[in-house]
Amino acid sequence: MNSGFGSPALDAASRLMTPFMLMFGAYVVVYGHDSPGGGFQGGVIIAACLILVRLVRGRAAGWVMPPEVAVVLLCTGAGIFAGVGLLGPIFGGHFLDYSALPLPLAPAEVRAAGSLAVEIGVALAVTGVLELIFDVLVEARDDA
Amino acid sequence: MSEHLPVLIVVVPLSAAFVVPLLGRRSSGAAHIVTLGALAATLVAASVALARVLRTADGVWRYELGGWAPPWGIEYVLDPLSGGMSVLVAGLALAAAIYAGPYLRTADPDRIGLFDSLYLLLVAGLLGIVVTGDLFNLYVFLEISAIAAYALLSTGGDRAAVATFRYLLVGTVAASCYLLGIGYLYALTGTLNMADLSVRLAAADESTATAVGVGLIVIGLAIKAAVFPFHGWLPDAYTYAPPPVTGFVAAVMTKVSAYALYRVLYFVLGAEPAAASALVFLGWAGVAAIVAGSWLALAQSDVRRMLAYSSVGQMGYIIFGFSLGSPIAIVGALFHVLNHALMKGCLFLVTGGIRWRTGVSSVAGFAGLGRRLPLSATAFALAAVSMVGLPPTAGFFSKWYLLLGAFEAEAWVGVAALVGSSWLSAIYFFRVLERLFVGADETTPAPERRDLPFGMLAPALALAVVVLLLGLFHQPVVTHLLERALPPTVS
Numbered sequence: 319m320n321s322g323f324g325s326p327a328l329d330a331a332s333r334l335m336t337p338f339m340l341m342f343g344a345y346v347v348v349y350g351h352d353s354p355g356g357g358f359q360g361g362v363i364i365a366a367c368l369i370l371v372r373l374v375r376g377r378a379a380g381w382v383m384p385p386e387v388a389v390v391l392l393c394t395g396a397g398i399f400a401g402v403g404l405l406g407p408i409f410g411g412h413f414l415d416y417s418a419l420p421l422p423l424a425p426a427e428v429r430a431a432g433s434l435a436v437e438i439g440v441a442l443a444v445t446g447v448l449e450l451i452f453d454v455l456v457e458a459r460d461d462a
Numbered sequence: 463m464s465e466h467l468p469v470l471i472v473v474v475p476l477s478a479a480f481v482v483p484l485l486g487r488r489s490s491g492a493a494h495i496v497t498l499g500a501l502a503a504t505l506v507a508a509s510v511a512l513a514r515v516l517r518t519a520d521g522v523w524r525y526e527l528g529g530w531a532p533p534w535g536i537e538y539v540l541d542p543l544s545g546g547m548s549v550l551v552a553g554l555a556l557a558a559a560i561y562a563g564p565y566l567r568t569a570d571p572d573r574i575g576l577f578d579s580l581y582l583l584l585v586a587g588l589l590g591i592v593v594t595g596d597l598f599n600l601y602v603f604l605e606i607s608a609i610a611a612y613a614l615l616s617t618g619g620d621r622a623a624v625a626t627f628r629y630l631l632v633g634t635v636a637a638s639c640y641l642l643g644i645g646y647l648y649a650l651t652g653t654l655n656m657a658d659l660s661v662r663l664a665a666a667d668e669s670t671a672t673a674v675g676v677g678l679i680v681i682g683l684a685i686k687a688a689v690f691p692f693h694g695w696l697p698d699a700y701t702y703a704p705p706p707v708t709g710f711v712a713a714v715m716t717k718v719s720a721y722a723l724y725r726v727l728y729f730v731l732g733a734e735p736a737a738a739s740a741l742v743f744l745g746w747a748g749v750a751a752i753v754a755g756s757w758l759a760l761a762q763s764d765v766r767r768m769l770a771y772s773s774v775g776q777m778g779y780i781i782f783g784f785s786l787g788s789p790i791a792i793v794g795a796l797f798h799v800l801n802h803a804l805m806k807g808c809l810f811l812v813t814g815g816i817r818w819r820t821g822v823s824s825v826a827g828f829a830g831l832g833r834r835l836p837l838s839a840t841a842f843a844l845a846a847v848s849m850v851g852l853p854p855t856a857g858f859f860s861k862w863y864l865l866l867g868a869f870e871a872e873a874w875v876g877v878a879a880l881v882g883s884s885w886l887s888a889i890y891f892f893r894v895l896e897r898l899f900v901g902a903d904e905t906t907p908a909p910e911r912r913d914l915p916f917g918m919l920a921p922a923l924a925l926a927v928v929v930l931l932l933g934l935f936h937q938p939v940v941t942h943l944l945e946r947a948l949p950p951t952v953s
Contacts, residue, residue: 389483396480400473406528413469415529 324374332374339367347441351433357440361395364441365448372452383449391446398439402432467511468525468538471548472590474504475555479582486575494563497578501559501585505552508589512545521946524595532595533658539595543796543947547592547721550800554713554807555585557921561811562706564915565818577617584610584710588718597644597730598654600722604640604686607718608633611711615703625698632685632695640682646675656730664733676736679726680744687719689744689781690751693774700770705814708766712773713807717799720780724795727784728949745785745876751778752879756886765813766823768890769806772849775883776802782876783864789952791867793944798860800939801848801932805857808845808925812838815914815922825894832899835913839898841926846891848929851884856932863940 324332343363350356371381383391403414411418416432417425478500486493515523523540526532540548559581566574587607594600612633616626648654650671651662663672685692700712723744731737755775762768780802783795815838816831817823832839848857861880868876913919932939 386487389487393480393484397477400477400480404473404477407466407469412526412529413466413473414527417529 324376328374332370336367336371339363339370343367343441347437348434350437351430357437358444360437361441361444362448365445365452368445368449369452383446385450385453388446388449388453392443392450393446395439395441395443395446398442399436402435402439405432464510464514466525467507467514468523468540468593469527470507471504471511471552471593472538472586474500474507475582475589476586479579479586482578482582483575486578487572490566490571490574493575493578494559494566497582498556498559498563500582501552501556504585504589505549505556508545508548508552511540512542512549515540515542515545516942516946533653533655536599537595537655538593539656540593541947542943543721543725544592546796546800546943546947547718548589550803551585551588551592551714551718554710554803554925555581555588557807557925558706558710558713558811561709561815561918561921563917565704565706565918577614580610580613581707581710583607584614588714591718591722595656596654597647597656597659597726601637601641601644604637604719604722607715608637608686611707611715614707615699615711617707618703621698622702622704625695625702629695629699632692636682636685636692638682639678639685643675643678643680643682646671646678650675656725660730660732663731668735672734673736673739676731676734676740680723680740683719683723683726684744684747684781687716687723687781688774688777689747690754690774690778691747693751693755693777696774697767697770700773700810701764701766705811705818708814709807709811712770712810713803716773716777717780717803720777720784720799723781724784724792728792728951732949732951741785741787744781745873748778748780748782748785749876749879751775752782752883753778756883756890760886760890762890763824763826765825765828765894766810766817768825768894769809769813772887772890773802773806775887776806776849779861779864779880779883782879783867786867786871786873786876787952788867788870789945789948790863790870792948792952793940794860794863794865794867796944796947797856797863797936797940801856801860801929804925804929804932805845805848808841808922808929809849811918811922811925812842812845815918818918819912819914825897828894828897831897834911836911837913837919837923841919841922842898843895844926845929846895848933850888850891854930854933856929856936859933859936 343360346355346363347357347360350360368381368383371379406413406415406418409418409420416429419428419432421428421431423431478496482493482496485496511523515521521542525538527536527538566577584607587603587610590603591600591607594603612626612630615629616623644654647659650666651659653659653662688696700708703711727737727741752775755771755778759768759771759775762771780795780798783791783798813823816835820831822828844855848855851857851861861884865877865880868880
């Protein structure tokens with residue numbers, strides 16, 4: 319899957335869509351706290367955007383995430399989740415209790431900040447995993 | 463941090479699972495050391511938590527995740543039952559991880575980090591199933607452990623991949639059944655918390671929807687626990703997987719599903735007529751499993767397959783004990799969960815080690831190996847004797863309690879199955895022991911004595927010794943742990 323199967327039409331369409339997809343992905347991550355969405359869904363949208371570019375333009379686009387980077391992304395994302403969760407016990411609350419975080423904000427905002435951090439971690443992990451899955455599938459195709 | 467122990471039992475292996483792959487790219491040795499460290503910490507956390515639970519009068523330790531009170535939030539519940547199970551899972555996880563050390567040294571160094579990561583995820587998933595007090599959270603952990611197990615089991619080569627794919631299909635159906643079942647109960651009661659659900663279900667009217675929900679949950683968990691006739695995925699999956707994985711998965715994975723079945727049927731649905739019907743069905747399935755598993759084990763020429771079919775039979779003992787529902791039978795079943803995990807773990811570790819060292823795994827090929835690998839063979843013999851159920855090993859006592867329970871309930875078919883299957887298991891295990899110790903060709907000179915490396919031998923021997931000690935000192939375990947793990951409706 320080194321060369322994409324892009325045509326001028328696909329190329330133009332994907333160029334048009336890419337920034338909106340990334341923006342929508344980020345929106346879904348950030349607003350998952352009070353509306354449908356969240357880290358998982360946002361991560362899927364961001365990964366779908368990266369995969370779309372690879373499908374259309376192949377490796378030439380330069381948007382290729384090497385598997386090593388995807389693994390780092392996955393582990394970092396999961397690490398953020400567990401790390402923020404463990405901040406709760408460190409500051410005297412329960413695991414995943416964001417209200418215990420010592421931030422100079424209103425209680426509701428502290429909770430929102432904590433869950434935003436967790437959602438960002440989840441989004442990174444999901445993006446990494448989907449990139450990895452795509453890589454493995456593409457590799458299998460190249461071997462065949 | 464000690465008040466956070468219930469959640470640390472799950473979070474420690476889960477967090478380590480994401481550190482290990484990063485570490486493994488620099489140094490595979492360091493990755494394995496971190497894995498062992500995390501599992502040792504988990505074992506310590508589980509043991510300390512169990513000790514604390516046993517000291518309290520009511521014996522229940524609830525932990526609210528995120529500070530959200532149940533039934534809105536998820537809670538982890540440690541009682542003598544889940545505490546004991548988590549010590550068992552963590553202990554066997556550590557034993558099999560130590561055993562995996564020498565095995566992984568011959569593997570591709572780039573893969574060690576991934577192997578350890580998946581292994582830690584599997585352990586975290588199983589511990590999560592054990593400690594959670596929320597039915598949906600249980601489903602999430604069921605999937606985490608199952609997906610990690612599929613990936614690990616499939617690393618044993620082409621045949622392992624095919625066998626695991628079948629397990630994946632069957633396992634997914636099982637998980638879907640369970641999820642659908644919870645969906646019914648959630649629609650009826652509006653809650654997923656186990657304690658809350660049991661209160662609300664008792665107050666709700668008996669309906670077909672409850673029965674369907676209970677039926678789906680029982681079928682889902684019964685497939686996961688490989689209860690006859692849902693055991694089809696098990697023999698191949700266990701036979702072809704890499705030895706450390708089989709050692710751990712065969713020892714605890716089906717047992718954790720049996721735990722979930724017991725927890726749901728007695729602690730959540732204790733008062734439901736549908737649960738009582740499910741137990742009657744499971745009782746007959748258990749008896750069929752005891753007979754079929756032992757009979758099929760007898761017909762195998764590969765020791766790993768023989769052990770796998772024997773697991774089907776042993777799961778039958780456990781499920782049969784649960785279905786009888788009297789205190790003594792349930793104690794027997796819980797004791798058998800503990801014993802079978804230790805015995806089968808030991809047997810699979812030794813068999814895998816023998817295959818790793820000599821390349822043979824057939825009953826005929828074991829001839830004379832007792833002289834080449836004396837200590838491994840001793841561990842195998844001890845665990846095998848316990849499987850047959852000879853005193854003073856632990857296997858005798860759990861079977862004794864089960865037998866007493868069956869007599870008490872006047873379940874004569876069950877009594878006959880228990881006794882008959884003990885005979886059959888004596889035949890198939892002594893067949894192997896005979897090859898190991900006396901079946902050698904006396905005309906050839908004794909082969910060079912070359913036992914397994916210490917890292918593989920020590921966990922197997924430790925499990926064998928625990929089986930013996932547990933038999934000798936079974937009374938404190940029964941009174942202080944198992945009798946306190948009975949459901950409130952029974953004790």
